[in-house]
Amino acid sequence: xxxxxxxxxxxxxxxxxxxxxxxxxxxxxxxxxxxxxxxxxxxxxxxxxxxxxxxxxxxxxxxxxxxxxxxxxxxxxxxxxxxxxxxxxxxxxxxxxxxxxxxxxxxxxxxxxxxxxxxxxxxxxxxxxxxxxxxxxxxxxxxxxxxxxxxxxxxxxxxxxxxxxx
Amino acid sequence: xxxxxxxxxxxxxxxxxxxxxxxxxxxxxxxxxxxxxxxxxxxxxxxxxxxxxxxxxxxxxxxxxxxxxxxxxxxxxxxxxxxxxxxxxxxxxxxxxxxxxxxxxxxxxxxxxxxxxxxxxxxxxxxxxxxxxxxxxxxxxxxxxxxxxxxxxxxxxxxxxxxxxxxxxxxxxxxxxxxxxxxxxxxxxxxxxxxxx
Numbered sequence: 001x002x003x004x005x006x007x008x009x010x011x012x013x014x015x016x017x018x019x020x021x022x023x024x025x026x027x028x029x030x031x032x033x034x035x036x037x038x039x040x041x042x043x044x045x046x047x048x049x050x051x052x053x054x055x056x057x058x059x060x061x062x063x064x065x066x067x068x069x070x071x072x073x074x075x076x077x078x079x080x081x082x083x084x085x086x087x088x089x090x091x092x093x094x095x096x097x098x099x100x101x102x103x104x105x106x107x108x109x110x111x112x113x114x115x116x117x118x119x120x121x122x123x124x125x126x127x128x129x130x131x132x133x134x135x136x137x138x139x140x141x142x143x144x145x146x147x148x149x150x151x152x153x154x155x156x157x158x159x160x161x162x163x164x165x166x
Numbered sequence: 167x168x169x170x171x172x173x174x175x176x177x178x179x180x181x182x183x184x185x186x187x188x189x190x191x192x193x194x195x196x197x198x199x200x201x202x203x204x205x206x207x208x209x210x211x212x213x214x215x216x217x218x219x220x221x222x223x224x225x226x227x228x229x230x231x232x233x234x235x236x237x238x239x240x241x242x243x244x245x246x247x248x249x250x251x252x253x254x255x256x257x258x259x260x261x262x263x264x265x266x267x268x269x270x271x272x273x274x275x276x277x278x279x280x281x282x283x284x285x286x287x288x289x290x291x292x293x294x295x296x297x298x299x300x301x302x303x304x305x306x307x308x309x310x311x312x313x314x315x316x317x318x319x320x321x322x323x324x325x326x327x328x329x330x331x332x333x334x335x336x337x338x339x340x341x342x343x344x345x346x347x348x349x350x351x352x353x354x355x356x357x358x359x360x361x362x363x
Contacts, residue, residue: 046287053240091242091329
């Protein structure tokens, strides 16, 4: 029973943190030069899963467009950028080819129902409450290491304030 | 000699056969009309998550939910299974006759062992179905589920599939669907109708 109480307490804290992050605005996960990464989270998959989905917002403060060329993490064999599309009632997923363009000054949000990180070949279970380091390599801005918070199924994926209520 | 009484029905029949041929040739149609009444008991012989044989008999005598997906699907499948688990809890005793089935559209990778761990993470009331790929394709087609394997980089693949949940009555006939992203309220209203005595 103690385990259960601790688990629900833990969940309550996570939920509270998520609620505050919505109230207080985006959580900056990493910042380097002209690139800011906000709201970087990975949804904890079921314990035996080999894949997980990651979400984040990338802001390019430079005057010129940039591009995410590759993504790596020590916690998985590889990371791809996929786009989910609902075609009628059919779910389709496609890898985004040729890197992910990040227009200057326009935050790019990877969130449920659209673009997401497809983290494949997990080398260790992802546990809610822990953090995973993920390296994004940009064409112009170079590499940036981003800590991704692992959140459980009951915690909402944080989205930017501008898109709230959509 | 023109005899419309014979020619018109024959032409209608020919037209219907053409439409049916096109549907079969194109694979399962994408949209599922809610009012459609499927013929019950499309036969299949597959495996559940314990490796035990499971057939169309599992869908008879009680209402069921059928959801097609795969374990390497990062978003739609886990969130739908999580929702199903929540609905089963919310229905309580009213829903105790309801059975939920997760049919793998990736039977080559989704073994019974893998599915056992997978579905049990969501609920102890979800039965997984996998097995012979041809039998899976037959079952999916019978329920108008679109399934298409799509190659990705490095020899890998993903599977496009219909994300709706099929509601099956106790007589084994389709009663309706719950679309991906439908609200809990709408889904529970449909489920309450499905399980109503």
